Amino acid sequence: MRNYLDLLGLHRDSDQNAKLARIEALEAELEPDYVSDITSVLCNDTRNTHYRRLHLQYDAMAATLNRGVPQQDSNSWSKRLVEFSPDPNELPD
Numbered sequence: 140m141r142n143y144l145d146l147l148g149l150h151r152d153s154d155q156n157a158k159l160a161r162i163e164a165l166e167a168e169l170e171p172d173y174v175s176d177i178t179s180v181l182c183n184d185t186r187n188t189h190y191r192r193l194h195l196q197y198d199a200m201a202a203t204l205n206r207g208v209p210q211q212d213s214n215s216w217s218k219r220l221v222e223f224s225p226d227p228n229e230l231p232d
Contacts, residue, residue: 142194143180144194146177147161147162147177148161151191151194152191155182158182159182162174162178
């Protein structure tokens with residue numbers, strides 16, 4: 140799963156109008172299938188709620204790993220969290 144809010148440059152608590160405006164602003168730069176996927180996730184209330192909760196959990200795990208305190212990474216979170224980091228090649232200019 141991609142971090143669509145990061146891609147759009149929006150905060151997790153952004154309202155629906157801000158999301159739609161940002162999607163429309165970037166629509167020309169993104170592939171149509173990608174725009175459709177972003178819209179289906181962020182504009183559906185149920186999917187958006189689950190999406191926001193999931194990213195909140197990953198933010199908490201990432202913050203824990205980035206404390207700078209040596210710790211045992213028994214669940215390989217450092218490897219798992221990489222997929223939620225924004226890919227510089229996917230971000231709009």
